[in-house]
Amino acid sequence: MNQTYLLEWLDLLVTFTLNPSKTDVTKITAVQSKTIIEKTKEQTLFIQSQFKIKVFSLSKEKQIKIIVGNYHSSLIIFLDNAIERSHTVEFERFDLKQVINTLITCFDELLSFIETRFSNYLSLDMRVPATYLLISKKKLKQRIDKLKNSSTSAINGQMATGILFDNLYSFVNSKKDRKVTFRHVLYREQLIKELQLLKILQNEDQTNSALDEILIYMNFNSRAFINYFTQRVADKINCCESTAGKIESLLFHFKEFSQIHCKDGVILNPHHQDLKTVLNEWFKHEMTYLEKQQHFSVVPLHSMDKKQHQTITTDKTNEKVLCKLSTDQTALILRASDELKILIAKSMNHVFKTIVPFLSTPNKADLSYDSMRSKSYVAEERDKELAINALECIIKKIKSY
Template sequence: MQDRYPLEYIDLLASMTLNPSNENLSRLTKEEMDTINYHLEKETYRIQSTIKNHVFTVNKKKEVELLVRQYYSSTINLIDLLFDNREKLPKGNSGLKKIYDSMINILNDLLMFIESRFAKFLSLEEKVANTYLLMTKQRLRQKLQELQKYLELPNLKSRAPLNLLLSRLNRFADRAGSDFEVTFRTLFYKKELIKALEELQFEKAELTNESVFDAVDRVLIYLNYNSKTYIDELTLRIFKSINLFKTSFQKLDKLRYHRKEFKQLHRKPGYILNPNYHDLDIIVEKWFDEEIGYWEKLVQSTVQVESHIKANMVNEKVNKILCNLTTDQIALILRGADDARIFIAKSMNEVFKTIVPHLSTPHKVDLSYDAMRSKSYVAEERDKEKAIEALEKIIRKIRSY
């Protein structure tokens, strides 16, 4: 059997016992107010425990969802009532105002508890009540003031994204609730964002992080902060980082490294700043594709130009001598000269590598020294005879001098 209505005690206080329209309110003694405060101190744990018991005794998901939403909406309605009553309390009665503040804090803690434990059962597109929105914004402003001090760190790498983010959050917190509707999705996202920033140890993170993605970037990528302004700032920063390198090869290599880093960063499923726009991942990945494609074409073009220049330089520098023998016959003569120690080199390979590039035959201009060296081991009898004839012709010429 379920316990009684969890908010019953606070509900009775707000609607009856401490209602400003209650004629007996002025007769409330200090002892009675102390007793109320004593009971309120235990309410946070009792209410949260009761709600957990209620939720876990229900088996069907639809029933759990209905139950959680009822508790959530009841809590918000009760906060509205407390704020309304608080404004109507007799002036100068600090004891009553303290009780009301305690009840509001208990209910706010309850909302945070439901949001953290049962967020998936809440209707994210539902409009936030103005009173609760104002109260939440007030708390957000306090947290933002604490985060503002990190902008004063002298060596802050995260200055650009942090300044952008805090400006946006301050604008949201300062905007009047009646100007525009705020859904629970928007409010939950802002609260999750600030919570993540609060957990950052900026001084430590800034000293150890050598990546182009700083501490704040990691939070924003984790929570899919798909703001156009932020994405433009991030991609421009990556572009500037690769432009520190001189060659296209180095720039392409660094760009690929940044992309690998980006893919390895953590993401929180189901979170997005603007559900009506593309995911941050999709936009940044497309940017990487375009940039890498551009630099790959540039590198390819550079390689082709350099190869052409190199080939021309080789052709200009190497003067070929036409040899009226075949490659097989030349190979035999060079091998014989090496074996006879007429050519003194580190190896036979060195002999071929040094001499062959300067030779050509009637049938081939550019000879491969490696292929010619290989052929010297598998000589045919006809090639041997032709090579010997050539050498004997040389001998006869020398004798005639």
């Protein structure tokens, strides 16, 4: 195996030549600065070429992971050092400033090269160093701004586009001191790359928009996107008057959804379920619900005249009980109560239909029982925790009696 250290020249440059604590950098002449800049640019291309040869000469995956990880870590350290030096007095001189900026560009380009070509061999769950994260967010924000101003964002559903950009901007603008891993950064880079390739022309008769398909392909398991997607499908299904028509429509949408491919190894929120898993579960439960509805000939709430429904809601406003839990948390408790037969009714739908109209939350006076029932199948970890905490408080209170 070839043991040549490809970063040797750059290492010496950062560690000694441009290190004010070891070298009097002010003695570097303008001519020498120009030579360093040219050599740095040459090294950037040379290292990329030789690194590919070095990696492909290895036969064991473990060896490749070690070498890719070592070079990636070294480049991040060099980048941090170069950025730190760029803020010192010694590098305020014009030619030296050009040198340090060229060096920063070099390290940034080499890191992008490794992350793009050899991401499968990187330890993606490692925490991103603060300086590197700052640069990554700045670059991502520029690409997001450009993407938002392009025609690509204008051709897709306003709600889906809003959810997408809210998530992207929330990441790059976040000031919270939370652990950000390489997986988080690389996912956004890959997502933006896919969005930039999004074709402007699309068939208006398509069930799913091009943006929806990309977000499903990229395992964009955002809670907001899941709620948007399920509600959009539910709205289309509820346009059908008969239960048989709704079942047929649901099967069609499920078929279209199932045919969308997912990219292996990518996920927006690594600690949440895959998007496909959650949505498959939702389709399955909706199908079960509709089949039972057809079997028992239950008249759905959606078939009720809107004015009639509004009148009923108004009449019951004063009878509502304020629940301090969110609709998602309440939905989980009601679903669990039905499945454990604590609340006994002819169906889960009947439990929600009977109880929900008499409830309100601090944020919403009129709750949709059908929407709450659907949300009970898309549980977020935070909602589970809060629902459990509420039930534990009830247990403690009962014990105190």
